Amino acid sequence: MDKxxxxxxxxxxxxxxxxxYIYFLRNYFLPSSVKDLFSSTMQISSILIGFLITALSILVTIEDKKIIQQLKRMGLYNKLLNYFMDATKWSFCLVIASSIGLLINFDVQQSWHSSAFAAWLFVLTTTMSSCYRVIDIFADIIRS
Incomplete structure (x- = not known):
């Protein structure tokens, strides 16, 4: 992938x-059951944070592996650590955004609900993409 x-x-x-979502689905009202989505996402994100911190600690402890030494020589090791931290931070943001979503009353439809849900979708997909990037790179390291 290009840098x-x-x-x-x-x-x-x-x-x-x-x-x-804003362009095509903005006018669709969210059901009150969307709170279940927020709750589940909050739980999954919390587990994901634990996974990312564990993987990061493994990465730090295998410094003597050949691939880690190569990454350091190429100047990519710190970038990889930053990607791990980015994914962890976005996961924390997702927990917070989902927590806020649990506080919103979706039984009474408000015009700002779609904007709030779009913001939550932004955090969700950014988190998922950040985690995918880390998992993909980490899998390559483990395979080597």
Whole structure:
């Protein structure tokens, strides 16, 4: 993957998803059961944070592996650590955004609900893309 694309694609995916929702689905009212989605997402994100921190600690402890030494020589090790931290931060943001979503009363439809849901979709898809980027790179390291 191109370096600039690799760096920015989580945000790009998030923006495109939110824009798609606002452009095409803005007028659809959210059911009150959307709170179940927020609750489940909050739980999954919390688990994901634990996975990311564990994977990061494994990465730090295998410094003597050949692939890690190569990444350091190429100047890519810190970039990889930053990707892990980005995914972890976005996961925290998703927990917070989902928590806020649980506080919103969707039984009474408000005009701002679709904008709030679009913002939540942005955080969700950015988190998913950031985690995919980390998992893909980490899988390559483990396989080597």
């Amino acid at each position: 600039k694309v690799e760096r920015w694609f989580p945000l790009l995916i998030g923006v495109l998803t939110a824009a798609f």
